[in-house]
Amino acid sequence: MVSSTEQLLWTMLMQNLAESLGVWSSEGVRGVWIKIFLKDADLVGEVAKHGFKFHHAQENYVMMTRWLPQTEPNMLPSFANHYIGVGGLVINSKNQILVIQELYSTSPRRWKLPGGAVDKGEFLSKAVVREVREETGIDSEFQSVHCFRHLPNFRYKQSDFYFVCLLKPLTETIKTLSC
Incomplete structure (x- = not known):
């Protein structure tokens, strides 16, 4: 169960993420990486709503990425394979x-x-x-x-x-x- 305080913090965090993506895009940042630790796994769905995709997962975290330029192919390196x-x-x-x-x-x-x-x-x-x-x-x-x-x-x-x-x-x- 998520408390109202936690919900407010998540909402603020996602607003901050949306604003940051706009700033980064205008500054020419091409790739963004977000590491979400197991204890914060509830954030994965919210981060995905902002266009992030899974890159890889380990025992205690998941790494998500987003390629910002929409006119270029994603050039972020893939995970070890x-x-x-x-x-x-x-x-x-x-x-x-x-x-x-x-x-x-x-x-x-x-x-x-x-x-x-x-x-x-x-x-x-x-x-x-x-x-x-x-x-x-x-x-x-x-x-x-x-x-x-x-x-x-x-x-x-x-x-x-x-x-x-x-x-x-x-x-x-x-x-x-x-x-």
């Missing part, structure tokens, strides 16, 4: 390649390189070493990116980049993991 994964190509001194099978899989258990998703802010080189250690117990050292592949319409129609990285094993004892 990709996933990044890594696989470790580990070749030991006997020219054996380290591979694993998924413990839980919807398809027949196929052999694959150990690897997984790169965490936000993580370097490829660190991610692949971490993933190989987590999945096999093998410590390794990043050497190079060997190759990559790109799937343009992966999960939620986002791009998926998968990098195969050449690693030098620092240990050769595989630890069987049953997570």
Whole structure:
């Protein structure tokens, strides 16, 4: 339930937004971004009435944008649209390649390189070493990116980049993991 004081504040806020949009437009501002935090989610509908559209959402906020020039195409950058994964190509001194099978899989258990998703802010080189250690117990050292592949319409129609990285094993004892 919204109190009359809150309703008055929202009305004033939306009037201020409408006036600001007029001023910004006359001053040549082209793009406007509004970040609405979860606690203020009730404002989303009101902001949308002023021509704002969803840009992206995170756990605690939604970002909305409005392109002001009506005679130009919207040039605001889109939100990040990709996933990044890594696989470790580990070749030991006997020219054996380290591979694993998924413990839980919807398809027949196929052999694959150990690897997984790169965490936000993580370097490829660190991610692949971490993933190989987590999945096999093998410590390794990043050497190079060997190759990559790109799937343009992966999960939620986002791009998926998968990098195969050449690693030098620092240990050769595989630890069987049953997570």
